[in-house]
Amino acid sequence: xxxxxxxxxxxxxxxxxxxxxxxxxxxxxxxxxxxxxxxxxxxxxxxxxxxxxxxxxxxxxxxxxxxxxxxxxxxxxxxxxxxxxxxxxxxxxxxxxxxxxxxxxxxxxxxxxxxxxxxxxxxxxxxxxxxxxxxxxxxxxxxxxxxxxxxxxxxxxxxxxxxxxxxxxxxxxxxxxxxxxxxxxxxxxxxxxxxxxxx
Amino acid sequence: xxxxxxxxxxxxxxxxxxxxxxxxxxxxxxxxxxxxxxxxxxxxxxxxxxxxxxxxxxxxxxxxxxxxxxxxxxxxxxxxxxxxxxxxxxxxxxxxxxxxxxxxxxxxxxxxxxxxxxxxxxxxxxxxxxxxxxxxxxxxxxxxxxxxxxxxxxxxxxxxxxxxxxxxxxxxxxxxxxxxxxxxxxxxxxxxxxxxxxx
DNA sequence: GCCCCTATGCTAATGTGATTAGCTACTTTT
DNA sequence: AAAAGTAGCTAATCACATTAGCATAGGGGC
Numbered sequence: 001x002x003x004x005x006x007x008x009x010x011x012x013x014x015x016x017x018x019x020x021x022x023x024x025x026x027x028x029x030x031x032x033x034x035x036x037x038x039x040x041x042x043x044x045x046x047x048x049x050x051x052x053x054x055x056x057x058x059x060x061x062x063x064x065x066x067x068x069x070x071x072x073x074x075x076x077x078x079x080x081x082x083x084x085x086x087x088x089x090x091x092x093x094x095x096x097x098x099x100x101x102x103x104x105x106x107x108x109x110x111x112x113x114x115x116x117x118x119x120x121x122x123x124x125x126x127x128x129x130x131x132x133x134x135x136x137x138x139x140x141x142x143x144x145x146x147x148x149x150x151x152x153x154x155x156x157x158x159x160x161x162x163x164x165x166x167x168x169x170x171x172x173x174x175x176x177x178x179x180x181x182x183x184x185x186x187x188x189x190x191x192x193x194x195x196x197x198x199x
Numbered sequence: 200x201x202x203x204x205x206x207x208x209x210x211x212x213x214x215x216x217x218x219x220x221x222x223x224x225x226x227x228x229x230x231x232x233x234x235x236x237x238x239x240x241x242x243x244x245x246x247x248x249x250x251x252x253x254x255x256x257x258x259x260x261x262x263x264x265x266x267x268x269x270x271x272x273x274x275x276x277x278x279x280x281x282x283x284x285x286x287x288x289x290x291x292x293x294x295x296x297x298x299x300x301x302x303x304x305x306x307x308x309x310x311x312x313x314x315x316x317x318x319x320x321x322x323x324x325x326x327x328x329x330x331x332x333x334x335x336x337x338x339x340x341x342x343x344x345x346x347x348x349x350x351x352x353x354x355x356x357x358x359x360x361x362x363x364x365x366x367x368x369x370x371x372x373x374x375x376x377x378x379x380x381x382x383x384x385x386x387x388x389x390x391x392x393x394x395x396x397x398x
Numbered sequence: 399g400c401c402c403c404t405a406t407g408c409t410a411a412t413g414t415g416a417t418t419a420g421c422t423a424c425t426t427t428t
Numbered sequence: 429a430a431a432a433g434t435a436g437c438t439a440a441t442c443a444c445a446t447t448a449g450c451a452t453a454g455g456g457g458c
Contacts, residue, residue, distance in 0.1 A: 044436050150375045151383035162361020176349045184350035191394035192387030
């Protein structure tokens with residue numbers, strides 16, 4: 001029996017491909033499906049990953065890392081309203097191109113109450129924090145009072161995430177152009193944040 | 200063997216209770232768990248429901264119907280900004296009191312491409328439309344041009360849903376008061392929609 | 399009050415998926 | 429070339445959904 005030459009990264013890569021090509025998205029991530037792609041029996045995967053939950057977190061780390069990369073890339077050299085609009089569009093584009101990965105972006109790290117958190121979960125938590133920090137940096141240009149910054153970051157994340165989620169799950173039944181509605185969301189966000197900064 | 204006296208509604212009610220009390224929320228809805236609560240063997244449930252997916256949609260119908268009821272109740276007699284704030288707070292409160300049901304609210308009706316949609320799915324779709332219509336009615340008070348109404352409804356739904364989702368899934372890591380951030384979301388929404396109406 | 403019929407419950411069996419245990423053989427190290 | 433570790437395998441177990449087929453409870457008709 002020849003070896004398949006797998007590794008943790010190789011398995012994760014297969015899982016990432018699967019998640020974005022499966023009609024079930026992130027929920028379609030099963031060990032059976034990954035093993036089939038790898039040309040290997042299901043239990044063989046356990047030589048490289050600890051469990052399905054572990055693999056899910058690996059995929060989540062890839063997802064958050066990529067979202068962070070794109071978020072950073074699109075906002076460097078921009079400020080204020082310009083940066084916020086670019087960030088919003090980039091997140092929406094990421095979700096459109098990688099629906100499974102976008103879902104994975106919401107996976108929580110494993111909290112081990114014994115304090116023995118695994119490194120992958122720590123990395124995932126850190127990447128998530130970094131991604132939120134990008135939003136904070138983008139909002140610096142709005143001149144919000146320090147006491148309101150956390151609120152503004154939450155509002156921004158909520159608005160963009162909510163839109164992308166509803167869009168991805170077919171939550172918009174009307175035939176009207178969704179891209180236009182997203183621009184309206186950005187308009188509302190920009191003018192609302194400007195008002196919030198004045199309060 | 201005495202009969203358990205089940206019915207479609209009784210099974211759905213048990214499922215509704217389960218979904219809100221299970222730590223796994225809507226994902227914790229399994230036939231095994233429902234059967235245990237009913238004091239019945241798992242296959243017995245099939246006398247009352249068609250499948251797990253069918254039961255999920257039944258729960259979703261209960262959830263959307265209740266959300267619709269509360270949304271309507273809290274907005275009657277209010278208008279404009281007042282109505283929008285009340286609606287937002289009510290949806291957030293519903294999600295806090297019934298996390299499982301709030302999740303269920305996002306379940307899509309079954310689309311049978313043969314055109315043979317079952318009545319439960321039609322009812323679910325109708326209830327969902329009615330719920331979105333409440334948002335539309337609330338926004339009437341903002342004097343938006345007709346061409347912008349759909350955008351505004353989408354923006355409003357996205358913002359509120361996104362916030363509630365992130366909050367429910369522990370997406371807000373900072374220790375700052377989340378209720379205050381939600382009020383900020385409503386502030387941003389109100390001032391943003393007013394601006395949108397002027398554009 | 400008795401019989402029949404249907405609805406509601408059951409057990410048994412199948413399929414999918416995750417996980418663990420234990421075996422074997424490839425590949426690298428010494 | 430032997431030793432050692434690693435990466436694959438099969439077999440078995442567990443949870444859950446689903447289907448098939450059986451038994452009976454309990455109400456409607458006589």
